Amino acid sequence: MQEYSKKELKDNIEGYxxxxxxxxxxxxxxQQIFQGVAYAVKNIIIEDWMKTHxxxxxxxxxxxxxxxxxxxxxxxxxxILINLKADKVVEEVLEELGFxxxxxxxxxxxxxxxxxGLGRLAxxxxxxxxxxxxxxxxxxxxxxxxMFEQKIEDGFQVEVPDNWLKYGNPFEIKRAExxxxxxxxxYVRLIRDDFGRDKFIQxxxxxxxxxxxxxxxxxxxxxxxxxxxxxxxxxxNNFNLDSFDRGDYQKAVEQENLARTICEVLYxxxxxxxxxxxxxxxxxxxxxxxxxRAVSKxxxxxxxxxxxxVKICFQLNDTHPTVxxxxxxxxxxxxxxxxxEEAWDITNHTCAYTNHxxxxxxxxxxxxxxxxxxxxxxxxxxxxxxxRFEVLLRQTYSLEDFHKKAEKMSILYNGQVRMAxxxxxxxxxxxxxxxxxxxxxxxxxxxxxxxxYPTRFHNKTNGITQRRFLKHGNxxxxxxxxxxxxxxxxxxxxxxxxLNKYVKNEQxxxxxxxxxxxxxxxxAEYIKSHNGIIxxxxxxxxxxxxxxxxxxxxxxxxxxxxxxYNQLKKNPDRAFYPRxxxxxxxxxxxxxxxxxxxxxxNSVAEVVNKDAEIGDKLxxxxxxNYRVSNAEFIFSAADVSEQISTxxxxxxxxxxxxxxxxxxxxxxxxxGANVExxxxxxxxxxxxxxxxxxxxIEYEQNGGYNPLDIYNxxxxxxxxxxxxxNGKYSREDKExxxxxxxxxxxxxGMERADQYFILKDFRAYEEAQKKVESAYVDKSWWAEAVxxxxxxxxxxxxxxxxxxxxxxxxxxxKVHM
Ligand code: 26Q
Numbered sequence: 001m002q003e004y005s006k007k008e009l010k011d012n013i014e015g016y017x018x019x020x021x022x023x024x025x026x027x028x029x030x031q032q033i034f035q036g037v038a039y040a041v042k043n044i045i046i047e048d049w050m051k052t053h054x055x056x057x058x059x060x061x062x063x064x065x066x067x068x069x070x071x072x073x074x075x076x077x078x079x080i081l082i083n084l085k086a087d088k089v090v091e092e093v094l095e096e097l098g099f100x101x102x103x104x105x106x107x108x109x110x111x112x113x114x115x116x117g118l119g120r121l122a123x124x125x126x127x128x129x130x131x132x133x134x135x136x137x138x139x140x141x142x143x144x145x146x147m148f149e150q151k152i153e154d155g156f157q158v159e160v161p162d163n164w165l166k167y168g169n170p171f172e173i174k175r176a177e178x179x180x181x182x183x184x185x186x187y188v189r190l191i192r193d194d195f196g197r198d199k200f201i202q203x204x205x206x207x208x209x210x211x212x213x214x215x216x217x218x219x220x221x222x223x224x225x226x227x228x229x230x231x232x233x234x235x236x237n238n239f240n241l242d243s244f245d246r247g248d249y250q251k252a253v254e255q256e257n258l259a260r261t262i263c264e265v266l267y268x269x270x271x272x273x274x275x276x277x278x279x280x281x282x283x284x285x286x287x288x289x290x291x292x293r294a295v296s297k298x299x300x301x302x303x304x305x306x307x308x309x310v311k312i313c314f315q316l317n318d319t320h321p322t323v324x325x326x327x328x329x330x331x332x333x334x335x336x337x338x339x340x341e342e343a344w345d346i347t348n349h350t351c352a353y354t355n356h357x358x359x360x361x362x363x364x365x366x367x368x369x370x371x372x373x374x375x376x377x378x379x380x381x382x383x384x385x386x387x388r389f390e391v392l393l394r395q396t397y398s399l400e401d402f403h404k405k406a407e408k409m410s411i412l413y414n415g416q417v418r419m420a421x422x423x424x425x426x427x428x429x430x431x432x433x434x435x436x437x438x439x440x441x442x443x444x445x446x447x448x449x450x451x452x453y454p455t456r457f458h459n460k461t462n463g464i465t466q467r468r469f470l471k472h473g474n475x476x477x478x479x480x481x482x483x484x485x486x487x488x489x490x491x492x493x494x495x496x497x498x499l500n501k502y503v504k505n506e507q508x509x510x511x512x513x514x515x516x517x518x519x520x521x522x523x524a525e526y527i528k529s530h531n532g533i534i535x536x537x538x539x540x541x542x543x544x545x546x547x548x549x550x551x552x553x554x555x556x557x558x559x560x561x562x563x564x565y566n567q568l569k570k571n572p573d574r575a576f577y578p579r580x581x582x583x584x585x586x587x588x589x590x591x592x593x594x595x596x597x598x599x600x601x602n603s604v605a606e607v608v609n610k611d612a613e614i615g616d617k618l619x620x621x622x623x624x625n626y627r628v629s630n631a632e633f634i635f636s637a638a639d640v641s642e643q644i645s646t647x648x649x650x651x652x653x654x655x656x657x658x659x660x661x662x663x664x665x666x667x668x669x670x671x672g673a674n675v676e677x678x679x680x681x682x683x684x685x686x687x688x689x690x691x692x693x694x695x696x697i698e699y700e701q702n703g704g705y706n707p708l709d710i711y712n713x714x715x716x717x718x719x720x721x722x723x724x725x726n727g728k729y730s731r732e733d734k735e736x737x738x739x740x741x742x743x744x745x746x747x748x749g750m751e752r753a754d755q756y757f758i759l760k761d762f763r764a765y766e767e768a769q770k771k772v773e774s775a776y777v778d779k780s781w782w783a784e785a786v787x788x789x790x791x792x793x794x795x796x797x798x799x800x801x802x803x804x805x806x807x808x809x810x811x812x813x814k815v816h817m
Contacts, residue, residue: 004044004086009093012040025097031167033099034077034107037090038170041080042216049216049225055815056135057301062310063135064810065294066126067287067324068317070119070266071140071228072147073111074628076171076215077104078472079127083218109164110627111215112146113230115270116547117654118356120628121433122317124654124798127465130219130226131491132802133814139290139321141282142213142230145265150586150625155602159268159589175212181236182210182288184258184281188376200334202377206251208259209234210289220467220491223817231289235259269588270547271362277370284375287323295331305336309349313810316353316427319364319419325351325426326381333381340384352429352809354460355420356651358437358445359551364419371417382422386411389425396452409448424449424456429809431460434652434673436693444697460805461676462652463798466493469658473632476515477662477790484508493797500791509783516637516663516786523637526630527582527621533609536616539578540776543664544642545626545634548585548594551649555740556758557581557642558601560765561620562720562729565608572613577773580619584626584634596740598622603729603736631655635662639786640772643668644765646756648693650674657796663786665775667768669761673796680792685785687775689768690761704752707745707759717762721745 017028017036025033056063078101081087091101114120122138129136148159186205193199215228235256261278262285291314298311314324325347332343357363372379393405407413411421424430424446430453432438438459442450450457471478471490481489485498502508520537527533544557561581568576583601587594605620623630641659643650643666650672660666660677666686668674671693678686691699699705711718721744723729730736747753754760776782794800806812 004089006089006093006096009040009090010097012043013037013093013097016040030104030107034104035167035170037094037104038077038108041077041084041086041090042171044084044086045080045216045218045225048218048223049227051223051817052225052815053227055817059813059815060301060311061135061815062312062810062812063137063294064129064313064315064805064812065290066122066129066136066138066315066317067290067321068119068122068138068140069283069286069320070114070317071111071122071126071138071230072114072116072119072628073123073215073228074468074632075105075108075110077108079468080171080216080218082467082472083131083220085221106629109162109166110146110629111164111169112162112627113140113143113266115147115266115268117270117652118318121462121654121798123628124463124465124468125802126217126226126228127467128463128798128802130217130224131222131465131467132799132806133219133222133224133817134802134806134810134812135815136217136226136812137290137294138217138226138228138230139286140228140230141263141266141286142232143263143266147266147586147627148268148589152598152602152622152624155599155606157587157595157598161265169213169215172213172215175214178293179209179211179234180289180292181207182233182285183207184284184374186376188380197337200377200380206255206258207236208255208262208285209236210285212289212293224815229290229293231263231286233259233262233285268586269590271357271359271549271551272588272591273362273364274590275366275370277374280366280370280374283320284323284327284378287321288327291324291327291331295328305332305338306342306346308346312350314351315805315810316351316423318354318356319423322353322364322419322423322426323375323378325422326378326385329381329385330377334377344385344388347426349428351423351427352431353423353427354431354433355437355441355446356433358440358651359649365416366419368412368415368417379417382411382417385422385425393452405448409452420446421449424453428456429458430456431458431809432651433460433462434676435459435461436648436670436675437651437672440648440693440697458808460801460809461673461795462654462657463796463801464654464657464661465798466490466661469632469635470661474515474519474636474662476518477512477636480511480515481790491799493799494794496794497791499787503784503787503791506780509780509787512663512787512790513779513783516639519633519637522633523582526633527623530624531621533619533621534616535580535619535621536578539580539616539619540639540772541580541582541637542640542642542667542772543582543584543634543638543659544644545582545584545623545631546653546655548587548591548597550593550597550743550756551646553644553646553756553758553761554583554585554601555597555744556644556761556765557583558597558604559720559758559762560769561608561618562604562723563716563766564769565604565611565614565618566716566719566723568614568618576617577776578617579773580621582621582623582634582638584623584630586626593739593743596737600724600729600737600740607729631658635659635664638662638664639776639782640664641666641668643671643674644690644761645669645671646761647671647691647696649696649756657793660789660796661793663790665772665782665785665789667772676795680795681789685788687768687772689764691757691764696757699757700752704747704755705757705760707754710759710762711745714763717759721759 016039183205217226641664724737724741
């Protein structure tokens with residue numbers, strides 16, 4: 001174990017504050033102290049960071065490049081301190097200097113370079129890769145503005161730009177020496193080179209310079225520091241004032257504009273495709289830069305480009321970085337002069353693809369016109385990939401079947417480039433993110449591809465890092481667990497099963513529930529100061545925090561709350577265990593219905609929370625600006641984990657795992673990784689309800705169901721649905737929630753009535769909620785069940801997921817440090 005000198009730390013913090021701001025500690029602002037501490041910490045890791053990369057080179061290790069448009073990292077400081085095992089000493093040093101570490105940590109803005117699940121998964125994977133000693137780069141974009149900050153004004157979501165780099169990012173290092181050029185547009189000219197070979201030359205293009213910024217990714221207690229490399233765009237300064245003619249001038253201005261816009265902002269869409277040209281520019285920009293750099297780096301120490309797959313794997317985080325496939329082909333064909341077969345063999349053994357959704361509205365399909373105009377050489381390569389793929393189909397199937405298969409499977413179809421098809425054809429590995437999801441992919445969405453390439457398909461159930469979501473987010477529970485079973489769980493979560501022997505121990509149950517209570521008080525404080533609402537820490541904390549999406553069914557949750565309220569009003573003396581319903585969710589800025597649901601939650605909260613007759617039996621809280629940093633303590637305080645997506649729609653979910661780890665019980669459908677949570681903890685220790693994925697899919701194939709049958713026969717349901725349009729929750733404005741009302745009862749254009757089966761599942765949900773209540777009343781049952789959940793969460797570490805990817809896809813070796 002490394003010892004840190006307190007004196008040196010103190011001197012460094014003071015020294016950096018002085019150097020950066022010309023200030024003493026007494027004069028510095030909180031933000032300036034944070035920066036000083038961050039630089040002092042960077043000073044500790046910098047040696048390890050250099051050593052790690054030297055070791056990779058010396059040991060010539062294979063590296064995974066995790067290609068992702070999103071990395072939802074959250075705050076770095078607290079996490080790095082934990083990994084360095086320097087949290088205690090820095091806390092003490094700051095204490096001696098008159099500061100509190102927690103308060104200093106709060107000065108750091110979240111690095112919110114992602115939307116939700118997919119981006120946070122990328123962050124957890126990097127954490128696990130470093131902890132498990134594997135060589136890895138995260139490759140992404142240095143958005144100037146990350147996920148917007150959400151303000152709630154009069155119950156409505158308002159988006160505020162997230163200027164996360166305002167005070168500078170102390171952890172990043174600009175690597176201007178590794179800048180590369182990325183080309184857009186123009187046209188391709190075919191020439192004969194001196195050896196009589198065809199050469200494809202892109203001409204009259206626009207360029208931007210991609211500048212990499214490196215962020216450290218520390219492993220836990222092992223001196224490994226991997227790199228998250230995010231690219232910024234800079235104009236290529238070719239203003240030549242002496243000789244510019246009009247054309248050059250025009251072009252220079254255009255290139256400046258291109259560079260300025262590319263990295264400006266993260267698209268705030270979650271699970272929804274938007275065919276915006278700038279989005280495709282972002283994709284090609286970071287992919288081209290990352291692949292060019294990866295290949296150059298490989299060639300610095302290797303002779304044979306054909307052995308690239310021995311040393312590099314590009315893992316594609318959904319279809320967003322799929323242009324990796326044709327970009328690598330371009331480099332091999334045009335820059336290394338390989339033949340098509342050789343180039344294809346290398347590419348196809350270097351790329352692997354992860355699918356994160358089966359929802360059709362999330363599938364990326366780019367108009368060919370746009371794709372071709374922006375990426376003319378890449379498009380030619382895609383055309384050839386498609387042509388050869390169709391030849392394969394023709395060889396595989398009869399003429400009649402061929403036409404059907406080509407229609408369903410070709411990459412270019414109906415004027416569009418189907419990115420998922422390109423990703424599958426170009427990769428040696430295709431995986432889903434939970435068992436059920438992978439099974440649905442194989443049986444439905446990707447059935448034809450599975451038949452053609454059965455060995456490519458496999459499952460890798462998602463996971464989360466216990467370092468951030470237990471050790472950092474729930475320090476009291478982390479310490480308690482360590483006292484009971486030692487600290488092995490921090491790097492090997494399977495050891496948490498050792499808690500099983502304490503689940504029936506009354507003293508342990510008491511201690512566990514006492515910690516939950518402390519965490520509930522901490523969250524109550526936060527809610528008091530941020531929402532001005534006093535919540536009852538003895539109430540059941542029933543929590544749904546995740547992106548707002550219709551398929552996740554926050555609407556089902558709030559309709560049920562409205563129903564509970566109706567019942568309490570009708571019968572105030574009815575036995576009722578106090579509940580606090582806690583929501584946190586950002587809606588994509590253009591998603592009108594999602595925003596209406598946020599308004600509805602806040603409107604119901606306004607009415608219910610101030611109803612004196614209800615008191616603290618029922619409270620509704622909408623947590624503004626839900627993000628990684630407040631998620632950490634929200635999970636720790638939850639009793640009930642709402643995972644109520646329409647079965648078959650949530651590929652995995654990862655919040656479900658964070659709740660389980662922190663001792664909350666799942667109230668959910670048999671969807672995504674909920675299925676596996678139930679497998680681990682036992683159906684009797686979760687509250688499962690609703691249609692199964694088979695049932696949902698069957699309804700969908702038969703055109704849905706008629707929600708009016710329910711509405712017209714179930715009075716309670718009719719009442720809550722009518723309350724959407726009777727002004728009760730809208731200060732008499734009967735139009736406000738009309739679109740929600742209509743979406744529940746009537747089909748809208750191509751869309752089915754109640755397409756997410758909210759009314760269909762309502763009664764089953766209500767029944768499950770009743771079971772929650774009676775279970776909670778039985779204190780010892782509940783304590784045992786939550787302990788069982790924590791004790792059986794070992795499978796859901798991202799360390800386990802990464803180990804599976806390493807063994808079955810990436811084939812990496814651990815570095816010797
Ligand atoms: C696509 C095109 C244009 C603009 C945006 C997008 C876009 C952006 C983000 C499409 C999808 C996403 C995000 C998807 C996502 O977060 N999926 C989630 O991935 C998690 C990790 O595997 C799963 O746990 C969730 O179930 C899944 O919804």
